[in-house]
Amino acid sequence: MGKQVVIVGAGAGGASVAAEAKRTDPSLSIVLIEQRSQVSVAACPMPYYIGDAIGDEKKLIARTPEKFRETGIDVRIDTRVEEVDPNRGRVRLADGATIPYDTLVLGTGTKPLLPGIPGEDREGVFTLKSLADAVRIKAWLKEIPCRKAIIVGAGFIGMEMCEALRNLGIEIQVFHRGTLPVNRWDREFSQAVLDEIRGHGVEFITEAAIQAIEEGNDHRLKLVTNHGDAEADMILMAVGVRPEVALAQQMEIELGESGAIRVDFSQRTLREGVYAVGDCCESFHRVSGRWVNIPLGDIANKQGRVAGRNIGGGSMVFPGIVGAQSFKIFSLEVAATGLDEREAARSGFLPISTLIWGNAIAGPMPENTKLGLKLIADRTTGKLLGAQAVGKAGAVSRINTLSCALWAGLTLDDIGWFDLAYAPPVGPAWDPIHIAAQKLRKEM
Amino acid sequence: MGKQVVIVGAGAGGASVAAEAKRTDPSLSIVLIEQRSQVSVAACPMPYYIGDAIGDEKKLIARTPEKFRETGIDVRIDTRVEEVDPNRGRVRLADGATIPYDTLVLGTGTKPLLPGIPGEDREGVFTLKSLADAVRIKAWLKEIPCRKAIIVGAGFIGMEMCEALRNLGIEIQVFHRGTLPVNRWDREFSQAVLDEIRGHGVEFITEAAIQAIEEGNDHRLKLVTNHGDAEADMILMAVGVRPEVALAQQMEIELGESGAIRVDFSQRTLREGVYAVGDCCESFHRVSGRWVNIPLGDIANKQGRVAGRNIGGGSMVFPGIVGAQSFKIFSLEVAATGLDEREAARSGFLPISTLIWGNAIAGPMPENTKLGLKLIADRTTGKLLGAQAVGKAGAVSRINTLSCALWAGLTLDDIGWFDLAYAPPVGPAWDPIHIAAQKLRKEM
Numbered sequence: 103m104g105k106q107v108v109i110v111g112a113g114a115g116g117a118s119v120a121a122e123a124k125r126t127d128p129s130l131s132i133v134l135i136e137q138r139s140q141v142s143v144a145a146c147p148m149p150y151y152i153g154d155a156i157g158d159e160k161k162l163i164a165r166t167p168e169k170f171r172e173t174g175i176d177v178r179i180d181t182r183v184e185e186v187d188p189n190r191g192r193v194r195l196a197d198g199a200t201i202p203y204d205t206l207v208l209g210t211g212t213k214p215l216l217p218g219i220p221g222e223d224r225e226g227v228f229t230l231k232s233l234a235d236a237v238r239i240k241a242w243l244k245e246i247p248c249r250k251a252i253i254v255g256a257g258f259i260g261m262e263m264c265e266a267l268r269n270l271g272i273e274i275q276v277f278h279r280g281t282l283p284v285n286r287w288d289r290e291f292s293q294a295v296l297d298e299i300r301g302h303g304v305e306f307i308t309e310a311a312i313q314a315i316e317e318g319n320d321h322r323l324k325l326v327t328n329h330g331d332a333e334a335d336m337i338l339m340a341v342g343v344r345p346e347v348a349l350a351q352q353m354e355i356e357l358g359e360s361g362a363i364r365v366d367f368s369q370r371t372l373r374e375g376v377y378a379v380g381d382c383c384e385s386f387h388r389v390s391g392r393w394v395n396i397p398l399g400d401i402a403n404k405q406g407r408v409a410g411r412n413i414g415g416g417s418m419v420f421p422g423i424v425g426a427q428s429f430k431i432f433s434l435e436v437a438a439t440g441l442d443e444r445e446a447a448r449s450g451f452l453p454i455s456t457l458i459w460g461n462a463i464a465g466p467m468p469e470n471t472k473l474g475l476k477l478i479a480d481r482t483t484g485k486l487l488g489a490q491a492v493g494k495a496g497a498v499s500r501i502n503t504l505s506c507a508l509w510a511g512l513t514l515d516d517i518g519w520f521d522l523a524y525a526p527p528v529g530p531a532w533d534p535i536h537i538a539a540q541k542l543r544k545e546m
Numbered sequence: 547m548g549k550q551v552v553i554v555g556a557g558a559g560g561a562s563v564a565a566e567a568k569r570t571d572p573s574l575s576i577v578l579i580e581q582r583s584q585v586s587v588a589a590c591p592m593p594y595y596i597g598d599a600i601g602d603e604k605k606l607i608a609r610t611p612e613k614f615r616e617t618g619i620d621v622r623i624d625t626r627v628e629e630v631d632p633n634r635g636r637v638r639l640a641d642g643a644t645i646p647y648d649t650l651v652l653g654t655g656t657k658p659l660l661p662g663i664p665g666e667d668r669e670g671v672f673t674l675k676s677l678a679d680a681v682r683i684k685a686w687l688k689e690i691p692c693r694k695a696i697i698v699g700a701g702f703i704g705m706e707m708c709e710a711l712r713n714l715g716i717e718i719q720v721f722h723r724g725t726l727p728v729n730r731w732d733r734e735f736s737q738a739v740l741d742e743i744r745g746h747g748v749e750f751i752t753e754a755a756i757q758a759i760e761e762g763n764d765h766r767l768k769l770v771t772n773h774g775d776a777e778a779d780m781i782l783m784a785v786g787v788r789p790e791v792a793l794a795q796q797m798e799i800e801l802g803e804s805g806a807i808r809v810d811f812s813q814r815t816l817r818e819g820v821y822a823v824g825d826c827c828e829s830f831h832r833v834s835g836r837w838v839n840i841p842l843g844d845i846a847n848k849q850g851r852v853a854g855r856n857i858g859g860g861s862m863v864f865p866g867i868v869g870a871q872s873f874k875i876f877s878l879e880v881a882a883t884g885l886d887e888r889e890a891a892r893s894g895f896l897p898i899s900t901l902i903w904g905n906a907i908a909g910p911m912p913e914n915t916k917l918g919l920k921l922i923a924d925r926t927t928g929k930l931l932g933a934q935a936v937g938k939a940g941a942v943s944r945i946n947t948l949s950c951a952l953w954a955g956l957t958l959d960d961i962g963w964f965d966l967a968y969a970p971p972v973g974p975a976w977d978p979i980h981i982a983a984q985k986l987r988k989e990m
Contacts, residue, residue, distance in 0.1 A: 114975070147910050147970040161910035258969075388965075400968035400975040421963050428967035437967045466591050466605035498972040499943035503950050505965055510954035519865050521832075521949055523872035523881045524844035525702075526591040528942040531558070531844040 104129030107413055108193055108203035110183045110349060112141035114399045115380025116209030117165060118406025119413065120175050126414025132175045133201055135193070137182040140233050141167055146399045148236040149259070152243070153266025162233060188353045188373060205413050208350055208363060208371070208378040209406070212343035212397050217254065221315030226323050227337045230259060239336070248272050248335040252325055254312055255340035256283035258429040258436075261295065263338055264304050265432055273303070275332055277310040277325065286427070286438055288457055288476050291492040298434045307332075345382045345395055358384045362395035367419040369409035377413065379405040386422035389440045389487055389508050390449040396423065424508040425488070428498050437501035440488030440508045443478055452481040456542040460534030462496035464526035471495055475534040477504075477514075477542050484513040484546055486539075500535055514543040548573030551857055552637055552647035554627045554793060556585035558843045559824025560653025561609060562850025563857065564619050570858025576619045577645055579637070581626040584677050585611055590843045592680040593703070596687070597710025606677060632797045632817060649857050652794055652807060652815070652822040653850070656787035656841050661698065665759030670767050671781045674703060683780070692716050692779040696769055698756055699784035700727035702873040702880075705739065707782055708748050709876050717747070719776055721754040721769065730871070730882055732901055732920050735936040742878045751776075789826045789839055802828045806839035811863040813853035821857065823849040830866035833884045833931055833952050834893040840867060868952040869932070872942050881945035884932030884952045887922055896925040900986040904978030906940035908970035915939055919978040921948075921958075921986050928957040928990055930983075944979055958987040 107123055109116045112134050120134045134141065142165040150156045167177040182196040192202045214229035216222050226246075228239050242248065251267050253260045256278035267274055276283075276299070282292035283299070283306070296306055311328040318324030318333040325332045345362040356372045358364040363383040365371055371378050380402030384393040404420055411418040428437035446453035457476040463469060473493035479486050489504040491497035507517055518539035524531050551567055553560045556578050564578045578585065586609040594600045611621040626640040636646040658673035660666050670690075672683050686692065695711050697704045700722035711718055720727075720743070726736035727743070727750070740750055755772040762768030762777040769776045789806040800816045802808040807827040809815055815822050824846030828837040848864055855862040872881035890897035901920040907913060917937035923930050933948040935941035951961055962983035968975050 144908070144910065144970075144975070146968070146975070147908055150911060150970055155912055156910045398968060400966070403975045404963060404980075421960065423965040426965045426967040428969045428972050430969060430971040435972060437972075439965070439967065464588070464591055466588070466600045467594060468599055498967050498969075499946060502943060502947045502966045502973075505967065506947050506950035506954070506956075509960065509964060510950070510956060512950075512954060516865065516953065519848060520946075520953060521867040521870045521883070522844070522946045523870040523883065523942050523949065524590070524842060525872045525874060525942075526588075526594055527874040528872050528879060528881075529946075531588070531590070531847045536848075 104131055105204035106131045106133065106202060107205045107207065108201055109134045109207040109209060110193065111209035111211055112136035112177070113143065113145065113209060113211050113380060113402065115402035115406040116207060117142035118403050119207050119209065119377070119379055119410040120170060121165070122407045122410025123413040124173050124175055126411050126416050128174070130414060133178065134170060134175055135178045135181050135183055137180070138232050138234055139179050141165070141170065141177060141179060143233045144399060148230060148233065149262040149266040151236055152240050152263070153269040155269065159233065159237060183349060186349055186353050188376070191375070204375065206376045207409060207413070208376065208382055209380050210346040210349060210382045212381045213346045214339065215342045215344060216339055217312055217341055219312055219314050222339065224315050224323060226335065227315060227339065229339050230263065231343070242336055243270060243272070246335045250274070250334045252277060252332060252334040252337045253340055254337065255342065256280070257340060257342060258284060260340035261299065261431045262429055263340060264299050268302055268304065275305045275307060275334065277307050277312055277327060279310055281308045284436065286442060287436065287490050287492070290457060291436070291474055291476070291490055294474065294492045295431060295434065295436060298432050302432050343381070343397055345397070347382055350378070350382070358393050358395070360384055360393065360395035364393065367421070368412045369405050369420060377409045379409045385420070388422045388424050390445060392449060396425065398427065424505050426501060426505040428501065433494050434492060435495065435497035436492050437498045438488070438490040439501050439505040440486065441478065442488055446478055446480070446487045451487055453478050453487060454481045454542065454545060455479070456538055456545065458534060458538045458541065460537055461530045462493050463528055464530045467526050469527065473497060473500070473534050475500060475538050477538045479514050479542055481546055484515060484543065486512060486514065486517060503535065514539045514546070518543055548575055549648035550575045550577065550646060551649045551651065552645055553578045553651040553653060554637065555653035555655055556580035556621070557587065557589065557653060557655050557824060557846065559846035559850040560651060561586035562847050563651050563653065563821070563823055563854040564614060565609070566851045566854025567857040568617050568619055570855050570860050572618070574858060577622065578614060578619055579622045579625050579627055581624070582676050582678055583623050585609065585614065585621060585623065587677045588843060589675070592674060592677065593706040593710040595680055596684050596707070597713040599713065603677065603681060627793065630793055630797050632820070635819070648819065650820045651853060651857070652820065652826055653824050654790040654793060654826040656825045657790045658783065659786045659788060660783055661756055661785055663756055663758050666783065668759050668767060670779065671759055671783065673783050674707065675787070686780055687714060687716070690779045694718070694778045696721060696776060696778040696781045697784055698781065699786065700724070701784060701786060702728060704784035705743065705875045706873055707784060708743050712746055712748065719749045719751060719778065721751050721756055721771060723754055725752045728880065730886060731880065731934050731936070734901060735880070735918055735920070735934055738918065738936045739875060739878065739880060742876050746876050787825070787841055789841070791826055794822070794826070802837050802839070804828055804837065804839035808837065811865070812856050813849050813864060821853045823853045829864070832866045832868050834889060836893060840869065842871065868949050870945060870949040872945065877938050878936060879939065879941035880936050881942045882932070882934040883945050883949040884930065885922065886932055890922055890924070890931045895931055897922050897931060898925045898986065898989060899923070900982055900989065902978060902982045902985065904981055905974045906937050907972055908974045911970050913971065917941060917944070917978050919944060919982050921982045923958050923986055925990055928959060928987065930956060930958065930961060947979065958983045958990070962987055
């Protein structure tokens, strides 16, 4: 009998641990515990499921409990771990039963933040975190039927949900405490995002303080704000998430500065025999050299593979991230990587930046569109520190290329001369990457 | 009075030299000599001009002679340099006049290859090299009018011209001496290109030996081949180009192994005071460590800027290329970078490779398409040596990211964990880059 591995949480991270550990050492006894009814759910496509771009919720499930069971993994859905006793090496479930472990993996994910206002628990007020949330939202939209929705928050989930709900013909108001959406991006790019959503009929209310949710007319919801009351058939709270670390804290596992679980490059926590993966833990940021918490599905997948391999007796390290991120809002690609100026300054760099608007493909081509690209570099060394891009096409492509440059620690001297695949329908001879890098190099 | 710079050839390379040298040192006296009637022509979009995607030929001209003259550059169009006297430092024109120089730049480009068969000089037989060629072809297509065209050769120009001519409703036969188009790519990807053109009604004749061009019925052209005769209203010879080095040879300037002009990282030839830029000279290939001749507009632009800066008294190096290249054929993006297996073996590596078909974006998204990706790496060190990609979307994006990896000399260990901008409409969590790199790493 192999060692027993208990994995708490079967999202992208935990499910990857289970699959990889079993592949590496089939003799392992693996128990995969999930408080919800599905495992291995791809959370990121949920707005597209709600917006009917993805018709079938099954498409969001990478691997069913049955599939896991076929490989000999003991999957427990609808099962909640209440407590861990690290000294005796066992977890206690909600029903009082205990499961012993030799190795424990925390893949507890995030919990959505709520603004903490009266009425936020009313029916028709949602957060979007689990597949169950998505299914509930989709059912609600059909049941009501929903003519108007309010989205509180203007991060990328809020933006993606604007598109999803507009696709269903639903009127939308976004309430945001700031003045522009997606504050990771330069104000000029955030303005482009705002123009895009307004161009698609979304009403965007700035500097909003939300105060309460009450019952409105005809059983609708009424959001009380500093700008007056607004009524809607549903309200989505998309004001952010934080790492779910309750079990880690109960076990006195050290957290990092980010508030997420501290891990090393092999995904081990500071407590012997306990790993952590995914949104609940930190990642090494290769540009800043700091450990950060960036809750994204691709990172969770990778960390899960690393932990699983190591638990199975292999040796694998997760070499970290550079902060690549993107979303699409209507016809606009929005992407960023590395650090912005504030983060760069906090990490001890002397950031300089430039922002240009160039051609996504060759200028004479009729399909050409404008691409905005911002580069941030260190004034002293010329090292690239970050990049942001916005455009109808080509933004993600540039950010991925520049993510590789960040990964390798390249300077503007290199980036200004990159050899990129040039052809009129796919890119200009002088790419915005070249133009921006050479411009910023001159300003150094 | 500043020094006199004579630039022979005003394509992308020569025109860039003129602009950058003048910017760097306005006191320079610059003579830009071009045997054709236009300068600074973007050659790469010409198929799109012929296919009416670009309506106006002026859009192919980055800078007119008048614009150059406004900056004080002496532009001589329709002027051919017959000879250079390097000892006396002067060029002799076709009309016998001479122009002295302190610095000479060769930007003589390429000349199209012809198969050397009887009748290849008939009216209606074209090569596509200059804007004048493109204008002549476009006029011919309208004059005839052209119902059917034959393309000889299946490189990327031949492929782009398939799309251009099909867009005009013209029937096409491609005659190719090999069995598959675009031999830089893996046979599986070349097959995908072949399927794409056949799917758009292009007839592709393999293992063709063309023997003569004769007059056919109704004054059409008749191509005589080992597969019988074929008639058409026009024939495009797209069997390749070679560097135009006649002047260089006449001056006894050393050529490289590629047959193109040898230069250093500052674009100087081995003869004092003489620079070369663009398709007529070599570039340093950062992966193979060899000097190669890859005639592409983006490289010419870069080399022109480097030579111009140095001629103006600045100091700039062209750090070389990694062999990135792409084209689009109907709805297929086709791209490659680095070395293929043969080139890798010739350069002293022990190449191993893998070819996968993955998702261009997240699998559940309705817009997802299949993406083929091949990676070539060195068995001993795990260093990436090359990559090829084919797909309706995302091929160029991956190749550009991997071009950066080649630039930086990264290994599969890095590439398998790249942090790429993940979001369902723009990429999968495990990108084909990750999947291919981790797979190949395992096979090492």
